[in-house]
Amino acid sequence: VELATGVTTSDLGTQILTAINVDDIALKIMNDQDQKGEPEMPFEEKINLWSEKYANDEKIFTPVGVHCFGCEFQGNDPTKLSGLKECWKEKKGWADSDFEKPRTTEIWNFRGKKKLFKEGIIFIENVQMHDIGDKIEPKINGKFSTKERQWMQVDKIQTKDDSFYLDKDGMKDEMATFVYPLHFIDFETSMVAIPFYKGQHPYEQIAFQFSHHIMYEDGKIEHKGEFIETNKGVFPNFNFVRALMNELSQDNGTIFRFAAHENTVLNQVYAQLEEADSALVSDKQELMSFILSITNSKSEKRVGERDMVDMCQMVKDFFYDPRTKGSNSIKAVLPAILSRSAYIQEKY
Secondary structure, three states, X not given: OOOOOOOOOHHHOOOOXXXXXXXXXXXXXXXXXXXXXXXXXXXXXXXXXXHHHHHOOOOOOOOOOHHHHHOOOOOOOOOOOOHHHHHHHHHHOOOHHXXXXXXXXXXXXXXXXXXXXXOOXXXXXXXXXXXXXXXXXXXXXXXXXXXXXXXXXXXXXXXXXXXXXXXXXXXXXXXXXXXXXXXXXXXXXXXXXXXXXOOOOOOOOEEEXXXXXXXXXXXXXXXXXXXXXXXXXXXXXXXXXXXXXXXXXXXXXXXXXXXXXXXXXXXXXXXXXXXXXXXXXXXXXXXXXXXXXXOEEOOOOEEOOOOOEEHHHHHHHHEEOHHHOOOOOHHHXXXXXXXXXXXXXXXX
């Protein structure tokens, strides 16, 4: 950043930060009018209690619940204290071993954990099939149903079955649709409150880097290409898409992503291109057509003819490993797969 001398406040234009009067909001809080129901304790009493507890360095005991397992004071480092353990030992009489047991909060995409908690069911070992659903649907179009996957997670924990499940036939059918060479892409992006560029909105997408790897039919893997915008003040998004189009237009191979991010980013850049001046972006239509060809949009009910394949969805459809603890994040799936395969361990 180069600072210009003699700049005044007026030179900077409209202030980004603006003072807003929030007296009405503060009064609602002070008068206990900001809650749906009657408060457990009037605001003034609450403030006096908190002040007294703080001054005397006394702990405030609060009710425990499923929300606790998202607590930032988990104490993952064994050399440090755990606020989670402290609360649950005092409120529920838990021993250290109880914190090692799989909990209902770990069940993938499960919306009934609050209901089970009210019924006193916290550990997966106590979950019954009807807690997941009255009917566990079989595979839908040959792929896992949500409840089927959830019950498999519960069942494997209850039976202490550490083996993974892989629908080989389903995976083979899926893989038979792939066109070699296979393309794997990964984006790095940024969405910030104060825009980098004139005319942008807060939290507008900035795509500044991607990596591109190829797998050939014989198993050979190549770091094929990459893009990163390093020039000062240059809006990267359209150069980003140009470079990606150049990378992926050399053949008609299947393109892969993991989860929705890459699809979301490209759709956001598409919207930016729609607003762009054609005189300034001469290849606007070409870039937009490319994005449409490799993305999908549920809201617009469209699927590109070369729509990227979501490997996270493949995991959900065909694979489950108890070592992921219900997570389908690549940070959980990849270590689980690596731990299973001597072939992959030796290769990498």
